[in-house]
Amino acid sequence: MLSVLIETRNHEDALARTLASLVGGAVEGVVREVIVCDGGSSDRTHTVAEHAGCSYLAGADALSGIRQARSEWILILEPGARLLEGWMDAVLSHAEVAAGAARFTRARQYRQPFLARVFAGRRPLADGLMITKRQALSLARADGLAIARSVSARRLGAEILPAPPSAKTA
Template sequence: MLSVLIETRNHEDALARTLSSLVGGAVEGVVREVIVCDDGSSDRTHSVAEHAGCSYLAEAGVAAGIRQARSEWLLLLEPGARLLDGWMDAVLEHAGHGSGAARFTRARQSKQPFLMRIFGGRRPLADGLVITKRQALSLARGEGTACDIAKSVSARRLGAEILAAPIPRRD
C-alpha cells in the first residue's frame, strides 16, 4: 500500500530510529517497502538498511527511489523522524479518500520554540510527506531532493503525530 522513501547521508543511528517506528506498519501490511536513497554515506548506513530489509540505492537521489517504488502512495521521511501511534490509520484514511498530499502533525515534544520557528529556518520535510507517486514524479524534476518536493507541494494535516528528526548540529 505504501512505499517509504528516506533520503540520507551518514545518518546510520537516525535511520535506525526511523526504521524502528515503521515496524508495526510492515507487520500490518501498510508499509510495502522501504527505499533508502543514500547520497554517499561513509558510515554504516548501508548495513543498517540491509539488516532492516530495505532497498538500498547507493549514490542515488529520491527521484530514483520514486521511480523504483512499487506503491501508488509514498511516504517521505527524514532520517531520525519517528511516527507515533495512530499513524497507520491516518494514512490509510487519507489514501482511501484519494486526496492530495498530507503532512503529519508535529508532536508537542518536538515543536520548536517560537523564535526558532521564525529565525531558525524551516525544514520542509520535518513533518514527513504522504504523496501519490504520480504527484511526486511530477515534482521531482531531474535530480531534486525530497526537501525540494516537500517545498513545492501544498499539503493538508493528518491527525497522526510525528516526532521530527533532531536538528542537525553544525560543526
C-alpha cells in the same frame, strides 16, 4: 499500500530509529517497502538498511527512489524521524479519501511557538510528506527537500517526532 523513502548520508543511527518506528506498519501490511537513497555514506548505513530489509540505492537521489517505488503512495521521511502511535490509521484514512499530499502533525513537545517558526525557518521534511507517486513524479525534483518545498499539504491526525537538527539529511 505505502512505499517509504528515506534520503540519507552518514546517518546510520538515525536511520535505525526511523526504521524501528515503521516495523508495525510493515507487520500490518501498510508499509509495502522502504527505499533508502544514500548520497554516499561512509558509515554503516548500508548495513542498517540491508538488515532491515530495505531496498538500498547507493548514490541515488529521491527521484530515483520514487521511480523505483511500487506503491501508489510514497511517504518521504528524514532519517531520525519517528512516527507515533496511530500513524497507520491516519495514513490509511487519508489514502482512502484524499488525492493530495499530507504531512504529519508535530508531537506536542516538539511544536515551536509561532514567532520561532517564522524566524527560525523550516525544514520542509521535518513533518514528513505523504504524496502520490504520480504527483511526486510530476514535480520532477531531484531530492525530497525540493519536493517537500514545492507542494502544499494538509495535516494528518497522527504525530511525528521530527529528526533532531543534527540528523537531518545532508
